[in-house]
Amino acid sequence: QVQLVESGGGLVQAGGSLRLSCTASGRTFSSYAMGWFRQAPGKEREFVSATSRTAGSSGYASTYADAVKGRFSISRDNHKNTVYLQMNSLKPEDTAVYYCAATMLVGVRVESGSFEYWGQGTQVTVSS
Numbered sequence: 001q002v003q004l005v006e007s008g009g010g011l012v013q014a015g016g017s018l019r020l021s022c023t024a025s026g027r028t029f030s031s032y033a034m035g036w037f038r039q040a041p042g043k044e045r046e047f048v049s050a051t052s053r054t055a056g057s058s059g060y061a062s063t064y065a066d067a068v069k070g071r072f073s074i075s076r077d078n079h080k081n082t083v084y085l086q087m088n089s090l091k092p093e094d095t096a097v098y099y100c101a102a103t104m105l106v107g108v109r110v111e112s113g114s115f116e117y118w119g120q121g122t123q124v125t126v127s128s
């Protein structure tokens with residue numbers, strides 16, 4: 001069982017930045033593919049970014065939704081069991097509850113159904 005705890009959300013003006021953190025329990029964090037999703041009021045949960053170890057290598061691959069590409073950056077610190085989402089040039093349409101997710105499935109995943117473990121979410125509000 002993996003427990004995920006997000007932090008770092010808040011209120012920020014358009015154009016500003018926030019960094020979300022997600023800390024996981026367990027001793028095999030480096031093996032987990034990690035993802036960030038978000039859900040705005042009245043909308044379905046949507047993929048934001050994900051990172052996973054690349055097959056046959058010690059490195060990690062990452063991918064982003066088109067809506068955040070070039071503005072958001074995902075990273076991880078396996079020693080701290082933490083994945084980060086650096087969000088720059090925030091827009092009002094980025095307002096949502098952001099969720100961290102984890103899966104043992106190999107490869108970068110973008111479908112919410114691929115992730116077994118979820119955090120409780122952290123609110124990000126971007127004012128215009």
